Amino acid sequence: MSQRVRVNPIACEAHGMCAELLPERITLDEWGYPLLDEQPLRAAEVEHAIRAARACPTFALLVTRERDAARGGSR
């Protein structure tokens, strides 16, 4: 089972806390919106990803759980 970070672009308001808390996977573009590395998270990163998702003021950052075979799983 793989976990990835994903952003809801409608909810995202470019607060930028996610990039502060998970710089390994998230950087900000020139307008302050997150650029995500959506490859599966390493085990050590998951806890930080969850913290980053909790810190997001608009709950735009998601940590998804998917079966490895197919994408498009549920939270």
Next chain:
Amino acid sequence: MNPATAPTMQAPPAPSAATREQPAAALPRLLAGIPASGAMTLEDHLTVHGEMPLTGAHRRRQVREQAATLIDEVQRAGLLGHGGAAFPAATKMRAVASQRRRAIVVINAAEGEPASLKDRTLLEIVPHLVIDGGVLAARAVSADEVIVCACESAHAGIEATTRAIAERDQRASSHAPKVRLTTVPCHYVAGQETALVSHLNGAPARPTFTPPMPFQQGVARRPTLVNNAETLAHLALIARHGASWFRQVGTPTQPGSALVTLAGPVARPGVYEIEHGASLSSLVAAAGGATARLHGVLVGGYAGSWIGAEHLHGLALSNEHLAAHGATFGAGVVLALSELACPVAETARLARWLAGQSTRQCGPCVHGLDALATSVAQLAAGGGADPEGVGQAQAAQRVDRLASLVTRRGACGHPDGAVSVILSAMDAFQAQFADHARHGPCDACARPAELPLPARPVPSGSQRTGLRRQ
């Protein structure tokens, strides 16, 4: 005179007696037997196409079996969606049918693409065929309701469909799914699946984040099958004549016929029915030929791709053939640009229009498309004051960067489509863009616009995402 004509696009046309049991393989199919003006009445529809199948069964098991059979038939026919994405119709139906709650069918004739007329034409001329498709799809996915969604400004289509629904109500059995018509706004993204569902749920017609997808939770949180009107019209014929019949025209990977909207400098622009894989030249010939020499043709719509004049000879209209030119069939728009127009100026206008059609929910789309439009405008304004072309080179680089910054970062495909069409324009009209870089605006820049870019107000929701104050 109906805006649509029904030429045969195969050469040579083979007239054969079309009977209800074994209709001619050739075209026209969707546009078969259409009257000289107005819509086909229910009587005419039944005469030309025959009764709609699958109306007899009432017992659950029988209905389920018939539903499964129909979906299998649609799968064997290889019917793809005609709304632009070319998604396999049977796969979508199975996804909805497998949900537990009672489903609902939405016939999407919103047609926010300004250059496309096919869906409203179907409603205007053959509403019964479209509604048949919707009702059959409802049976296939065990839905009890069918909602026809027409663009607010498609008055003729709305009228014809309303009358058609009334005609059917008189004959409908109590087991038949309820059919009703709703109008939707006409802005570009309104026909996007989740935007349409959002509108039907009483919210503004703006895309929503997925999951959940409409097939899981859509209108009234029920599993919703959203299909383009043309797709369902094809389904209505597949249910009557079978998958093998459907596959007798078209290509193996893209079987069947399709409606295209031919626009631009041709003698008779309008909606034509072709088989997938028909040549562009035969389409233009059927439309009375071009009335001017062309810079190029936009295929697919405003999320499609430009193809320069030098590639038009021998161009065939199917995804397979178009792929070589980086294009897809899309929503069946074939928009020719005359040599009199300035492709650079038209592209700049198109970029600005596309930026304006953003529903402004996602930062990368709002900022990216705005920056894209500004950069293209810079390229159009040219290097008059910039003989080295430094500003131009920077603007071109910026367009490339913006393309990667914007793709797949919105909730819908609008920014991706916009980027794709702009990049294809810059590629197809390299010479003109280079000319503008060196010499600035050309004489043709001042000509009236050829691309139809109507003012279409976009609903605003909460103003949370606006241009960020950094």
Next chain:
Amino acid sequence: MSTVLAASAGPSVYWYLTRSTGAVALLLLSLAIALGVIDVQRWSSPRWPRFVIDSLHRNVSLLAMVFLVLHILTSVLDSFASISLIDAVVPFVGSYRPFWLGLGAVSFDLLLAVIITSLLRQRMGFASWRAVHWLTYASWPVALVHGLGTGSDANTAWLQVLSIVCVAIVIAAVLARVLRGWPANLKIRGAALGGAGAFALLLALWLPGGPLGSEWARRSGTPTALLSHSKATTTASTGRR
């Protein structure tokens, strides 16, 4: 029985605790408002990243609630003024300075709504969450007036200094919030400025004749049975200064 004991023993530890926790709660609430404005204006620096400001805002707010709850519990436990738990949430039904104490309940109720909606934020729409969150701006002045009206310390230097500090913090926060981005949404901003100005004016008009005036304890609704105690404890506490 307990009243007699209290009279002879002097003010109970709860009396001191309720006043001190109340004061701290007000200070923390003021800081939380300031941090909230800094947060929404997205200010940050390398040493104070966004997530720190945001966490601080959330944690200071929760800490303020902790002190607020302690303030309520100690005021109930304190036998002097027979305040019950109901008085903490239902305003104006108490026997001790009902109006001024009731303001505390109003403020607490508003803050409860703010905190609960923030904890359950994920389940709400953003617009509703924000509308409720703005109730903080209403709960603060109500808390301030409650403190000045209910407490016995309005004449003390420490409370006056504390009140001035809190007022300064919140005025600065409100001005920063309203003025940045002026004149967008002019109606709301104008109303906010107007409300803040009106409150400041009313406060300035009320204080001299109110808590800072003579016999405030009697005029504010302290039950007569407690009045002599009240006088005694006031002089006693100031006497200790």
